Amino acid sequence: MSANKNNKSPTGNGLVNWIDSRLPVFSYMQKEYGEYPAPRNFNYWWNFGAILTFMLVLMIFTGIFLSMQYTPHVDFAFDSVERIMRDVNYGWLLRYLHANGATFFFIAVYIHIFRGLYYGSYKNPRELLWIFGVLILVLMMATAFMGYVLPWGQMSFWGATVITNLFSAIPLVGDSIVTWLWGGFAVENPTLNRFFSLHFLLPFVILGVVVLHVIALHVTGSNNPLGIDPKGPQDTLPFHPYYTAKDSFGLALWVTIFAAFVFFAPNFFGEPENYIKADPLQTPAQIVPEWYFLPYFAILRSIDFDIWFIDAKLGGVIAMFGSIILLFLVPWLDRSKVRSARFRPVYKWFFWILLLDCLLLGFVGGHPPSDHVFKDIEWLLFIDLGHIGTAWYFFHFLILLPLLGTVEKTKPLPTSITESVLDGDTSSSAITKSGGSM
Amino acid sequence: MTDQDSESVGKQGNRRDFLYIGTGVFAGVGAALSLWPFIDSMNPSADVLALSSTEVDLSPIEPGQAITVIWRGKPVFVRRRTEQEIKSASETPSGLPHPESDESRVLRPEWLVVVGVCTHLGCVPLGQGSTEARGEWNGWFCPCHGSHYDTSGRIRKGPAPENLAVPEYKFLDDNTIKIG
Amino acid sequence: MKRLTGLLNFLAIVSMTCIMTVALSDPANSAGKYKHPEPQEWGFNGLFGKFDKSSIRRGLQVYLEVCSSCHGLNQVAYRNLKDIGLTIEEIKEISAQFEVMDGPDNEGEMFTREARPSDKFVAPFENEKAARVSNNGAMPPDLSLITKSRHGGADYIYALLTGYKDEAPDGVEMGDGMNFNPYFVGQQIAMSQPLYEDSVEYSDGTKATVSQMSWDLVNFLHWTAEPEMEQRRGLGWKVVLFLLVLTALLYAVKRQVWSKEH
Numbered sequence: 001m002s003a004n005k006n007n008k009s010p011t012g013n014g015l016v017n018w019i020d021s022r023l024p025v026f027s028y029m030q031k032e033y034g035e036y037p038a039p040r041n042f043n044y045w046w047n048f049g050a051i052l053t054f055m056l057v058l059m060i061f062t063g064i065f066l067s068m069q070y071t072p073h074v075d076f077a078f079d080s081v082e083r084i085m086r087d088v089n090y091g092w093l094l095r096y097l098h099a100n101g102a103t104f105f106f107i108a109v110y111i112h113i114f115r116g117l118y119y120g121s122y123k124n125p126r127e128l129l130w131i132f133g134v135l136i137l138v139l140m141m142a143t144a145f146m147g148y149v150l151p152w153g154q155m156s157f158w159g160a161t162v163i164t165n166l167f168s169a170i171p172l173v174g175d176s177i178v179t180w181l182w183g184g185f186a187v188e189n190p191t192l193n194r195f196f197s198l199h200f201l202l203p204f205v206i207l208g209v210v211v212l213h214v215i216a217l218h219v220t221g222s223n224n225p226l227g228i229d230p231k232g233p234q235d236t237l238p239f240h241p242y243y244t245a246k247d248s249f250g251l252a253l254w255v256t257i258f259a260a261f262v263f264f265a266p267n268f269f270g271e272p273e274n275y276i277k278a279d280p281l282q283t284p285a286q287i288v289p290e291w292y293f294l295p296y297f298a299i300l301r302s303i304d305f306d307i308w309f310i311d312a313k314l315g316g317v318i319a320m321f322g323s324i325i326l327l328f329l330v331p332w333l334d335r336s337k338v339r340s341a342r343f344r345p346v347y348k349w350f351f352w353i354l355l356l357d358c359l360l361l362g363f364v365g366g367h368p369p370s371d372h373v374f375k376d377i378e379w380l381l382f383i384d385l386g387h388i389g390t391a392w393y394f395f396h397f398l399i400l401l402p403l404l405g406t407v408e409k410t411k412p413l414p415t416s417i418t419e420s421v422l423d424g425d426t427s428s429s430a431i432t433k434s435g436g437s438m
Numbered sequence: 439m440t441d442q443d444s445e446s447v448g449k450q451g452n453r454r455d456f457l458y459i460g461t462g463v464f465a466g467v468g469a470a471l472s473l474w475p476f477i478d479s480m481n482p483s484a485d486v487l488a489l490s491s492t493e494v495d496l497s498p499i500e501p502g503q504a505i506t507v508i509w510r511g512k513p514v515f516v517r518r519r520t521e522q523e524i525k526s527a528s529e530t531p532s533g534l535p536h537p538e539s540d541e542s543r544v545l546r547p548e549w550l551v552v553v554g555v556c557t558h559l560g561c562v563p564l565g566q567g568s569t570e571a572r573g574e575w576n577g578w579f580c581p582c583h584g585s586h587y588d589t590s591g592r593i594r595k596g597p598a599p600e601n602l603a604v605p606e607y608k609f610l611d612d613n614t615i616k617i618g
Numbered sequence: 619m620k621r622l623t624g625l626l627n628f629l630a631i632v633s634m635t636c637i638m639t640v641a642l643s644d645p646a647n648s649a650g651k652y653k654h655p656e657p658q659e660w661g662f663n664g665l666f667g668k669f670d671k672s673s674i675r676r677g678l679q680v681y682l683e684v685c686s687s688c689h690g691l692n693q694v695a696y697r698n699l700k701d702i703g704l705t706i707e708e709i710k711e712i713s714a715q716f717e718v719m720d721g722p723d724n725e726g727e728m729f730t731r732e733a734r735p736s737d738k739f740v741a742p743f744e745n746e747k748a749a750r751v752s753n754n755g756a757m758p759p760d761l762s763l764i765t766k767s768r769h770g771g772a773d774y775i776y777a778l779l780t781g782y783k784d785e786a787p788d789g790v791e792m793g794d795g796m797n798f799n800p801y802f803v804g805q806q807i808a809m810s811q812p813l814y815e816d817s818v819e820y821s822d823g824t825k826a827t828v829s830q831m832s833w834d835l836v837n838f839l840h841w842t843a844e845p846e847m848e849q850r851r852g853l854g855w856k857v858v859l860f861l862l863v864l865t866a867l868l869y870a871v872k873r874q875v876w877s878k879e880h
Binding site: 040079092237242246249255260262272273274276277285 | 849
């Protein structure tokens with residue numbers, strides 16, 4: 001791993017040099033993934049960048065092979081997916097990898113986002129980095145939504161119908177927009193066809209934004225659990241071999257868990273109704289989106305009242321999209337100069353409450369609003385929980401975050417990463433010495 | 439580590455290298471194996487393989503007539519040859535572009551079964567319909583580049599390098615053949 | 619390592635919370651009153667479960683002799699029966715009982731012919747409208763994916779088949795032509811009890827009780843729903859074991875690489 005001084009020749013290989021002097025891919029990789037100075041105190045929550053990269057590549061790879069067998073037509077889509085499951089060699093594996101891959105992609109991206117929220121990874125100078133990240137989330141949601149329509153099961157169809165109908169809430173042009181989205185007067189063959197086309201296209205757009213995300217990361221440098229900037233080389237480690245080794249381990253562990261679901265519980269995250277072919281004349285008893293959309297779905301349904309001139313339907317749509325758009329503004333909503341929650345005793349609590357709030361919203365999203373939460377408690381309906389959860393979500397971002405920045409008394413920051421490492425002080429227990437062979 | 443002598447450091451270095459290389463090889467083998475499902479998914483699937491043989495009812499075909507059946511996505515010509523056609527096929531001179539005897543190309547002289555794909559560039563030759571051109575040897579004629587086949591499906595003139603292929607088939611009974 | 623333990627602890631706590639909340643809440647109250655199916659000890663349960671081939675073959679018989687008059691099996695081809703141990707002759711014998719539309723022939727006419735092993739199971743009705751007309755307006759669902767497409771899966775189908783009651787309990791108002799079944803959503807089902815003692819005669823001498831036939835049928839239908847199950851689990855063990863070893867190796871590598879820094 002001795003880094004070459006002039007950066008011209010990552011290896012002694014003649015062919016590599018020949019290419020590199022014309023197109024410096026090798027020295028770029030060497031610089032960005034070999035020498036890239038990463039803070040030495042990353043914990044395992046920093047593994048998720050690598051995990052997400054892997055998931056994106058896996059989704060594109062399985063997706064391309066699935067698209068070779070899939071037929072985007074309302075008469076054949078469902079059967080062509082079943083043909084993949086039954087007749088295509090290892091088709092079941094490709095499909096279960098892809099379907100469960102979406103789930104694990106979202107688990108990883110949510111962990112990645114909450115890691116960023118906890119350690120203040122969105123703050124100056126990393127605002128753009130964060131914005132690209134939120135953009136990736138939005139693109140992922142669009143991709144996942146359209147991908148879920150493709151098997152043309154009952155949930156595919158009714159999910160598509162309900163979600164596209166949201167746009168009809170827009171005043172004046174809403175109905176025209178919905179008709180335009182459908183390419184007809186209901187979710188029909190043109191809709192399925194364009195969703196397939198876009199579902200194929202968007203992952204490559206995501207890939208492009210991921211490149212921007214990584215470039216932005218490598219300009220500012222990575223944040224770290226302490227949230228303070230590295231003061232010099234003593235605070236960083238070359239990415240390779242330290243973090244390539246650590247990421248590889250974390251990735252292998254992740255893939256093991258993923259594989260356990262793919263092979264032993266492939267329908268755990270799925271909805272049984274989607275194994276019934278779409279029937280435009282029969283709505284399922286309950287339409288639930290995939291689990292990763294449940295919190296937004298809960299917010300959508302929690303606005304069941306008119307706000308001044310905004311009716312409940314439009315209000316719900318605004319709240320739902322607002323809950324995502326809000327994330328773009330987080331770097332400016334949070335006024336605190338201190339990044340890491342380790343030194344923000346109050347914010348830390350509210351971080352965990354926000355996480356619980358999002359889990360609660362997810363739970364609410366999976367149940368009909370008028371149902372009782374507990375059998376024996378008359379007065380508590382899911383809609384009530386939805387109201388509370390939604391209110392808290394917006395309260396957290398719009399009121400708490402700006403307020404905490406001015407009123408919170410933060411703990412003193414360590415002067416440098418290394419000092420914190422050597423002291424092993426309690427607030428940065430990230431660095432545990434194994435064997436004490438320093 | 440400071441109190442260890444250089445020999446044990448060397449040993450440790452060896453063990454370390456072994457671990458790195460071993461892990462790399464192990465991961466590499468896994469990555470290579472995991473490519474197989476992707477590659478194999480592009481091979482013919484079970485439903486395609488299930489259609490790889492087809493049964494043909496010969497009873498409606500009169501002498502001199504021919505039918506075309508689809509087998510594995512390609513046309514197969516089944517012709518019930520007249521005495522005249524059998525005779526001209528078996529009395530063929532030597533020195534053909536692709537020498538084969540008529541006997542080696544049929545199971546029963548009355549029935550000629552060939553894959554209807556020109557061995558030149560894959561066009562479907564004419565000659566199945568009674569009004570179509572059959573070429574100079576009264577077999578088939580490929581309109582793409584002018585290959586002439588005789589009544590045994592052998593190439594006689596033109597750019598095609600080989601005779602029309604004879605698919606694997608057998609008679610299930612006098613009136614039924616199974617191709618493939 | 620401590621970090622990792624923390625991470626796992628955290629994940630454990632989160633998942634426990636979710637499971638408990640879900641368990642405490644009452645999922646039944648939205649969909650109307652119905653009874654939850656009792657879990658059964660299926661041979662295919664668990665991480666090592668296998669298909670019970672002889673039961674599946676008996677289930678095929680029940681399907682062919684009873685269910686197939688109303689329910690299709692669209693996704694399954696006769697050739698697939700090879701996987702449950704039928705010979706090609708036996709398969710041809712079954713497929714020959716059905717007719718499929720083929721064509722057009724050389725005269726441009728459509729014609730019917732005997733089904734071949736490569737054909738999918740022939741549906742009892744031409745289309746959904748015809749099915750509804752013959753069934754009092756109700757649509758008998760296709761059974762290919764039935765255990766996968768119902769909450770409760772195999773247990774539910776078994777409970778439904780064995781759960782018919784001759785008379786509705788007091789206070790339950792039955793619709794016209796409906797049958798009482800406590801496991802069905804709303805407790806009223808359009809399908810009348812399909813299986814009675816000795817509805818079929820098993821060639822292997824098994825006594826054809828209602829529970830036995832239901833058991834065999836559900837085994838069959840679970841096979842039609844996920845025929846890849848055995849292959850999936852077999853490959854799964856290899857993959858997971860490989861990944862566990864790889865994870866251990868990479869952990870050793872990570873420790874080795876980091877040993878200089880701690």
